[in-house]
Amino acid sequence: MKKITLVNKNASATVYDYAAHVTSWVGQSGHQRIFTSKQAIFEAPKAIRGGVPIIFPQFNEVGEFQRHGFARNVYWNKLDTQTSSAHFQLNSDAQTREIWPFEFSADYKVDLSAQGLSLSLSVKNTDSKPITFTVALHSYLQIKSLKTCSVSGVKNLSYWDNDGTDFSIRTKALTNELTFTDAIDRVYFDVKNDVVLDTGNGQLNISHSGFDDMVIWTPGKQAAKDMSDFADDEFDNMLCVEAAQIAKPITLLPNETWTGKQILTEVS
Numbered sequence: 001m002k003k004i005t006l007v008n009k010n011a012s013a014t015v016y017d018y019a020a021h022v023t024s025w026v027g028q029s030g031h032q033r034i035f036t037s038k039q040a041i042f043e044a045p046k047a048i049r050g051g052v053p054i055i056f057p058q059f060n061e062v063g064e065f066q067r068h069g070f071a072r073n074v075y076w077n078k079l080d081t082q083t084s085s086a087h088f089q090l091n092s093d094a095q096t097r098e099i100w101p102f103e104f105s106a107d108y109k110v111d112l113s114a115q116g117l118s119l120s121l122s123v124k125n126t127d128s129k130p131i132t133f134t135v136a137l138h139s140y141l142q143i144k145s146l147k148t149c150s151v152s153g154v155k156n157l158s159y160w161d162n163d164g165t166d167f168s169i170r171t172k173a174l175t176n177e178l179t180f181t182d183a184i185d186r187v188y189f190d191v192k193n194d195v196v197l198d199t200g201n202g203q204l205n206i207s208h209s210g211f212d213d214m215v216i217w218t219p220g221k222q223a224a225k226d227m228s229d230f231a232d233d234e235f236d237n238m239l240c241v242e243a244a245q246i247a248k249p250i251t252l253l254p255n256e257t258w259t260g261k262q263i264l265t266e267v268s
């Protein structure tokens with residue numbers, strides 16, 4: 001697999017052609033902002049543990065196809081690389097049709113600015129019939145410690161906890177700040193505003209467009225032990241804040257294109 005390094009002023013990022021997977025972003029502050037496990041396996045078709053896996057065409061078990069799709073398990077074509085940006089493409093082929101019987105063309109652009117990282121995914125329906133999918137940019141973010149980090153900006157959002165709760169049940173967030181004690185697997189719906197992650201080493205502003213939902217996930221102490229590609233103590237140093245489209249799957253007519261972006265910016 002090919003590793004591509006992007007640079008802009010004092011910032012740098014790493015992205016692989018395998019899964020178009022971003023595995024590192026060191027911002028101007030000098031802090032690593034993306035978490036990638038020291039036990040991650042860089043070997044197809046295993047998904048790299050950490051970084052930013054692209055979840056397409058199905059999020060988790062929301063649907064009848066492969067859990068978390070296949071985009072994170074295949075090589076993407078590298079179309080263009082500049083000093084601070086890279087462009088990848090994935091087109092349907094015999095392998096993808098076996099898992100998901102539709103024609104599509106997906107483009108992924110990674111842009112490193114001095115302040116931030118912009119991730120943009122587009123999917124075009126190249127089939128002769130409508131296609132429907134769910135999708136996420138599954139960003140693993142580096143934090144100093146789970147117990148002292150927080151996500152602000154969630155007040156009044158409706159969410160679902162993936163802890164056995166029926167998917168139809170929604171809870172409303174009463175406070176603006178989300179803090180953590182251990183594992184969490186939660187989907188917030190209709191997230192229109194930015195959120196701010198206090199990493200313990202400065203704040204990150206997280207914005208998205210084209211996506212309605214936001215997933216907050218971290219495995220916690222026990223599940224971390226059960227993951228072979230994740231070190232036991234790493235649960236304390238990562239939090240996924242994912243831009244996602246889950247509750248209302250995207251349907252594209254032939255030739256239609258959907259675009260979703262997640263933009264991470266260092267605030268302080």
Ligand SMILES: O=P(O)(O)OC[C@H]1O[C@H](O)[C@H](O)[C@@H](O)[C@@H]1O
Nearest residue numbers: 060068162185186215216217240
């Ligand atoms: O272990 P993975 O297949 O990479 O999935 C990791 C996690 O992804 C998402 O964040 C889901 O909400 C979680 O339910 C899942 O455990």
